Amino acid sequence: MFGYLMISLAVIFVAVFTFLPIIASLGLSLFSWDVISPPTFVGLKNFKRLVADSATVHSFGVTLVLAVGIVALQLSLGLALAVLVNQRTSTWAKTTFRTIFYLPLLASTAAVSIFMGYLFDAKFGVINYYLNLLGISSVPWLTSTWGSMITIVLIAVWQQVGFTFVLFVAALTSVPTDVLEAAAIDGASPLRTLFRVKIPLISPTILFATVVAMINALQLFDQPFIMTKGGPGTATTTATIIMYQTGFQNLQFGYASAIAIVLLLIILAITGIQFLAARKLVFYQ
Amino acid sequence: MTNGLGAMDRRTLFKLGGGAGLASIGLGALTGCGSSSGSGGSSGTIKMLYFGQQSSATALQKALQPQIAKIDKTATLEVTGINGTDWNDFIAKVLTQIASGSAPDIVSVATEGLQQMASKDLLVPLDDRVTKDLSSLQSYFDDIHPALIESMMYQGHLYELPDSFNAGSMFYSTDLLHKANVPEPAAGWTMDDFHSYAKKIAALGTKVNAFDWVVRLWGSWTSFLYANGGNLLEEGKYTGGDWLWSKAYANNQAAAAGRGGGWKWGQPTANSPEAVEALQYLIDLQRSGMSPTPDVGGGGTLQGLFASGRIGMTIGGGFWAGGLHNAGMKDGSFDVQLFPKWKTNKSLFGAGGYGIFNSSKKKDLAWEVVKLMVQPESFDILFPGNVTTPGRKSLMTAKRYETTGPKHWSVFYDQLNGSVPISAPPYYNALATSLNQRTTQAIASGNAKAALDGMQADFEKAAQGS
Numbered sequence: 001m002f003g004y005l006m007i008s009l010a011v012i013f014v015a016v017f018t019f020l021p022i023i024a025s026l027g028l029s030l031f032s033w034d035v036i037s038p039p040t041f042v043g044l045k046n047f048k049r050l051v052a053d054s055a056t057v058h059s060f061g062v063t064l065v066l067a068v069g070i071v072a073l074q075l076s077l078g079l080a081l082a083v084l085v086n087q088r089t090s091t092w093a094k095t096t097f098r099t100i101f102y103l104p105l106l107a108s109t110a111a112v113s114i115f116m117g118y119l120f121d122a123k124f125g126v127i128n129y130y131l132n133l134l135g136i137s138s139v140p141w142l143t144s145t146w147g148s149m150i151t152i153v154l155i156a157v158w159q160q161v162g163f164t165f166v167l168f169v170a171a172l173t174s175v176p177t178d179v180l181e182a183a184a185i186d187g188a189s190p191l192r193t194l195f196r197v198k199i200p201l202i203s204p205t206i207l208f209a210t211v212v213a214m215i216n217a218l219q220l221f222d223q224p225f226i227m228t229k230g231g232p233g234t235a236t237t238t239a240t241i242i243m244y245q246t247g248f249q250n251l252q253f254g255y256a257s258a259i260a261i262v263l264l265l266i267i268l269a270i271t272g273i274q275f276l277a278a279r280k281l282v283f284y285q
Numbered sequence: 286m287t288n289g290l291g292a293m294d295r296r297t298l299f300k301l302g303g304g305a306g307l308a309s310i311g312l313g314a315l316t317g318c319g320s321s322s323g324s325g326g327s328s329g330t331i332k333m334l335y336f337g338q339q340s341s342a343t344a345l346q347k348a349l350q351p352q353i354a355k356i357d358k359t360a361t362l363e364v365t366g367i368n369g370t371d372w373n374d375f376i377a378k379v380l381t382q383i384a385s386g387s388a389p390d391i392v393s394v395a396t397e398g399l400q401q402m403a404s405k406d407l408l409v410p411l412d413d414r415v416t417k418d419l420s421s422l423q424s425y426f427d428d429i430h431p432a433l434i435e436s437m438m439y440q441g442h443l444y445e446l447p448d449s450f451n452a453g454s455m456f457y458s459t460d461l462l463h464k465a466n467v468p469e470p471a472a473g474w475t476m477d478d479f480h481s482y483a484k485k486i487a488a489l490g491t492k493v494n495a496f497d498w499v500v501r502l503w504g505s506w507t508s509f510l511y512a513n514g515g516n517l518l519e520e521g522k523y524t525g526g527d528w529l530w531s532k533a534y535a536n537n538q539a540a541a542a543g544r545g546g547g548w549k550w551g552q553p554t555a556n557s558p559e560a561v562e563a564l565q566y567l568i569d570l571q572r573s574g575m576s577p578t579p580d581v582g583g584g585g586t587l588q589g590l591f592a593s594g595r596i597g598m599t600i601g602g603g604f605w606a607g608g609l610h611n612a613g614m615k616d617g618s619f620d621v622q623l624f625p626k627w628k629t630n631k632s633l634f635g636a637g638g639y640g641i642f643n644s645s646k647k648k649d650l651a652w653e654v655v656k657l658m659v660q661p662e663s664f665d666i667l668f669p670g671n672v673t674t675p676g677r678k679s680l681m682t683a684k685r686y687e688t689t690g691p692k693h694w695s696v697f698y699d700q701l702n703g704s705v706p707i708s709a710p711p712y713y714n715a716l717a718t719s720l721n722q723r724t725t726q727a728i729a730s731g732n733a734k735a736a737l738d739g740m741q742a743d744f745e746k747a748a749q750g751s
Contacts, residue, residue: 035384036405123494123577124590143578144729229581233726233736248377249714250747 022264029257037274039254046258056259058234060266062149066224066238067217069153070160075206078164081192085165086172098169102162109159113226116155117142120227126259128248148228152236155223160216164209171205171241172198203282211274215263239263298390311686319554329359330390331647332383335366342366348666349657356653365389365597371501371582372397374716383642391654393517394445396635397502397709397717400550403439404642404711408640410442412528414652414717419532425659426533427679430698433539434529441525441546445638448659449673451602452505452634452700454621455479456609456691461486462655470622471566472696476512479598479625486597487575495575497596498567499584500724502717503635503709504600506567511705512627515559516710517716519551519743550710555723557738559628563724564724565733578728581721588612591619600624602634603630603674603697606689611670616690623696632704637673674698712747719743 005284029046033039051057058132087098104112110225119126120141128138141151183193199206221240225232230237230245331353353362367382369375374396380389394402402408403621409432415422426434429447437445455470462469465485470478483495498505503516504625510516525546535540554560570576580586588605590596592612601608601621611618639646639655657663664675669680669691675681686694710716719740727736 004664034405035380038640118586121586123648130389140578140729142450143725174581227724230719231722233722235729243733245373245718249373249718251714 016178021162025260025264028254028259029261031254033253034251035253036251042254046255047262048257050258050262055234055237056239056242059164059239060244060263062235063218063220063239063263064155064236065151066149066220066236067214069149070156070217070220071210073153073157073214074164074217075209076196078161078209079168079199079206081161082168082172083198085169098166101165104159107159109222110226112155112159113223116151116223117227118199120151142228143232145232148224148232148236152220152227154221155227156217156220160213167205167209168202173203175201200283203278204284206280207274207278211271214270214274214284215267218263218270297743298486306716310437311497320474321562323641329357329550329647329650330361330363331651332363332365332389333391333654334504335364335393336369336372336378336395337366338368339366341439341652345667349663351471352657352663352666353654356657357650360654362654371717373582373714376714377687378402378623383644384401384696386642388642388649390651391639391665393639395518395637396706397713399437399444399640400439400547400711401713402640403444406643409643409648410444411446411641411652411655412442414445416528416532418656420641422656425677427536428679429542429659429680430536430636430663430676430701431530431537431703433638433676434533434708435522435526435544435547436634436636437638438523438526438529438545439549440523443526443529444570445640445660446655447636447638448664449638449668449675450634450636450676450701451604451674453508453602453632454603454626454696454700455598455624456591456601456619456621457482457598458591458594458596458618459617459620460594461489464489465597469620470625472623472699474622474625476625476627481573482598483570487573491574492591493595494577495597496570497587497590497599498579499579499587499722500579500581500728501584502709502720503633504602505579505720506564506622506724508600508633509627510560510564510631511565511631512624512629513559513563515554515557516564516623516708517555517740518710518747519558519640519706520555521549521551523547523549523612533683548706548708550708553691553748554732555744560737561734564727564737568728568731568733571728572731581725603694604672605692606686606694606697607671607673610689614690616688617692620691621696623700628718630701630703633707634701635707635709636676637677710748712750715747715750716744719747 030041030043030132032042032046036048039237041207066069081097081101085094085101088097111132119122121126122138122140122143125141127141132138140147142148157277179201180193181199183197188196219240220238224238225241226234227257228236240263243256246252246259288633316562333344338430341363343366349362349364353360367375367378369378372395376394379394379398388407389616392402392408400406401606415433425446430450433447434443435445437447457470459469460484460640465488467485470482486493486495507517510750516552522545526544530541534544534709544565567576572580587596587599589609589612591599592609593616605621610616621713623630639658641651641655645651659676661680664677664680671685678698681698683694708716723736723740723743726739727733731734
């Protein structure tokens with residue numbers, strides 16, 4: 001009884017602020033509603049419209065491309081940094097690097113996005129200023145299709161990599177030393193030890209980091225919304241941005257809810273695929 | 286429920302949890318205020334929404350309260366500030382607040398949102414009240430430009446009393462013009478003159494740009510589109526409005542000539558030859574290094590660049606007088622001229638005013654407050670420091686601009702002659718979203734025609750859905 005009491009607050013919180021809105025969104029997706037006139041039941045019409053709406057379908061494509069880029073870079077960079085830091089023997093050095101790499105995660109995404117917008121400004125930004133000093137011509141970071149996508153990925157990774165890094169540092173620290181010593185005695189090179197011993201042993205952590213990073217990346221909103229407003233054109237218009245525009249700007253809350261539900265299903269499907277793949281790729285001791 | 290499952294009222298949907306919609310994003314916004322009544326508040330409290338920070342809204346509330354007390358000793362004013370990057374953002378937040386059931390009594394809304402709100406019956410027509418109080422309002426109508434009044438009409442009815450506006454004129458840095466050895470532009474200057482100026486300013490070096498602009502509906506590439514004789518939507522006027530023009534402007538029939546019942550925005554014309562030419566001109570200006578890639582919405586960055594002497598010319602209205610002064614520019618370091626003539630001298634403007642919500646339960650008191658807002662003495666309380674242009678011509682004086690500048694301040698009002706309000710139909714939000722997206726697409730690709738074809742399709746789709 002005491003146990004139920006202890007978890008009740010968390011359960012109520014999750015029920016009210018997570019499950020109820022999801023169920024409500026599901027219900028709302030069956031209506032046409034401009035928030036001012038009475039809602040009208042339209043059945044699955046919003047979902048049929050979504051399939052035929054090239055702008056929305058395109059936004060899901062953009063979301064997937066950005067998410068794959070973010071997750072791949074975030075994981076590889078996080079792992080590389082963790083391996084390098086883990087090789088330091090000094091506790092002071094380890095703590096310092098952990099703090100430095102984790103700090104961006106604590107910053108407000110909105111503030112970071114505004115700040116980065118100025119840094120990456122094509123004409124007046126500091127990044128291009130230094131590139132020009134090196135004799136490199138200005139890069140249209142936020143004003144070209146691929147430039148804006150790459151910039152969004154870089155900034156998202158810069159801010160999120162600290163989380164992945166900390167996970168990997170903890171996992172690498174917990175790799176049994178006797179296994180590493182055995183590898184060393186067998187003459188395994190550092191790279192071979194990394195790929196054949198360490199990575200298999202931390203694969204459960206890699207799975208966890210991949211799932212969390214993918215779920216976050218598929219809900220990408222702040223950086224493109226603030227830095228590019230989804231542009232140029234629709235180059236960085238993610239599913240969450242088009243959901244916001246549809247609901248809160250165009251007042252089509254039923255259709256926006258349908259987009260939200262489809263995004264939820266996509267996230268669930270991708271997470272499921274990741275767990276299925278993990279059966280073969282993840283090694284549990 | 287009002288119609289089986291087909292249509293249920295908003296509160297029923299809230300009760301069923303539907304109001305929580307859009308997962309957790311919408312939860313706070315939609316359910317947070319769901320319990321209040323339509324006009325809300327204690328007896329005698331007039332609620333007003335204001336586009337700006339809460340600190341400014343509170344200051345405004347305190348400044349106006351003594352005036353409100355003169356109308357009704359028991360009345361209090363409650364001003365809520367709503368932050369937003371642009372009117373699109375503001376309107377979206379206002380509509381979401383209305384949906385939550387906490388509609389205010391008065392809203393200060395610009396041209397951008399007027400038809401959207403009026404078409405959804407959110408605002409109450411002011412026709413009867415204006416007719417009834419015409420004698421006390423006559424000095425107001427004698428003083429305010431009829432174009433501003435007309436811009437606040439929809440389908441023959443007047444929905445707001447305007448008190449301010451901004452018409453798109455051309456600001457320039459006098460320092461950069463002097464360095465480029467070009468004279469300050471005179472009234473009647475043309476696009477050829479503008480281009481010649483741009484080339485000479487650009488020749489000063491890479492640290493300055495001849496021209497800069499912002500991607501938005503007001504004062505964007507749209508100013509060039511208007512000057513080129515085009516528009517994003519077909520221009521027309523609703524019939525009606527004689528009830529106002531024949532009486533309020535009985536002493537000035539010339540000013541009322543040709544006025545109708547508000548601007549009727551017809552079929553989209555976003556990919557007209559005039560539009561393609563105007564947008565391609567600005568793209569070419571950017572590609573030739575004379576103009577940076579513009580920001581979307583807002584205008585803060587542009588203002589900072591202009592104030593720091595890195596921009597030669599840009600589009601601005603009266604709001605820039607206060608804006609540039611507050612940014613540290615000295616009077617004389619910038620000035621303004623009418624927008625250059627292209628194929629026509631048509632320009633654009635947007636107006637701001639006050640309307641009463643249909644759901645208000647204190648409409649009579651709200652009307653008295655609206656009338657107070659448009660009194661001459663209220664203007665500087667509402668807009669201290671020349672942060673917009675007064676709609677009343679009597680307030681356009683040399684004294685008003687002697688601290689902030691610019692020297693040619695009279696341009697702000699003169700620009701209204703021959704100008705057209707920004708094309709903000711009932712589907713304004715969808716239009717603004719597409720305008721931003723397609724304009725940035727055009728800049729990135731360099732192909733105005735392809736982007737404007739897309740904009741045309743977007744507008745047609747939005748118009749059908751409205």
